[in-house]
Amino acid sequence: VVMTSAAFAVALAALRGGSRLRTIAFGIVTLVFVYTLVANIIERPDGIKIASFFIGSIILASLASRVWRTTELRAERIELDETAKRFIDEASKGGKIHIISHRHRGTTDNPEEYVSKEQEEREDNYVPEDIPILFLEIEVGDPSEFEEVLKVRGVEVGNYKVLRTESPTVPNAIAAILLHVRDISGKEPHCYFDWTEGNPVTYLFRYLLFGEGDTAPVTHEVLREAEPDRKRRPALHVGGK
Numbered sequence: 001v002v003m004t005s006a007a008f009a010v011a012l013a014a015l016r017g018g019s020r021l022r023t024i025a026f027g028i029v030t031l032v033f034v035y036t037l038v039a040n041i042i043e044r045p046d047g048i049k050i051a052s053f054f055i056g057s058i059i060l061a062s063l064a065s066r067v068w069r070t071t072e073l074r075a076e077r078i079e080l081d082e083t084a085k086r087f088i089d090e091a092s093k094g095g096k097i098h099i100i101s102h103r104h105r106g107t108t109d110n111p112e113e114y115v116s117k118e119q120e121e122r123e124d125n126y127v128p129e130d131i132p133i134l135f136l137e138i139e140v141g142d143p144s145e146f147e148e149v150l151k152v153r154g155v156e157v158g159n160y161k162v163l164r165t166e167s168p169t170v171p172n173a174i175a176a177i178l179l180h181v182r183d184i185s186g187k188e189p190h191c192y193f194d195w196t197e198g199n200p201v202t203y204l205f206r207y208l209l210f211g212e213g214d215t216a217p218v219t220h221e222v223l224r225e226a227e228p229d230r231k232r233r234p235a236l237h238v239g240g241k
Helices: 002-017 020-043 046-068 082-091 111-125 170-185 200-210 215-226
Strands: 075-080 096-101 133-140 148-157 160-167 188-194 235-239
Touching (some): 082 096, 082 148, 111 133, 111 160, 111 235, 160 170, 188 215, 215 235
Parallel strands (some): 096 188, 133 160
Antiparallel strands (some): 148 160
């Protein structure tokens, strides 16, 4: 298997390099290794059985570990850049800090996207117009990573203040950031979500495999595990129709 994979990788490299002769030569070598691999499996299937057993055991153990640690914060620490710190300082001048969880779409910043999102959340959750808000955006990184340092940067999109970071899992990152905001500001964060439409079981598997899914309930569970005291726990609001 190792030699077959190596031969195939070299054939692909030759193809991308534009060398037709090398591609054909290494392609032939790859076919020889594929034939040898299949012949060995047919003649002595014990090897593939043992390998399959170990691969299945590793996958099951990894999945069990991931499910068991679903509600952990996962953030080793949180680092805010100067802009993000300024945004939080400005938002903490009131009695509470209001944060909208937002999934940024596209590669460019469009202020209209934030205008419609703000109006939607204020209407659904009855947030007065005179209360300042922050947007919080989590970009999903490598889901195989379990713990990392969350580097939060502040970005201005038009008149809107946005906190952005990258994390393997969205709900855990939101929970960790909300607790961090509470600790450094001394104010209670209020975070606003939309209802997720679709099969909840599908979203559960999406979260386990890809780090995102039905964000609001998972965020609540992570906060509940991390902060048993309900009076000190950041508040979550889920609106929409």
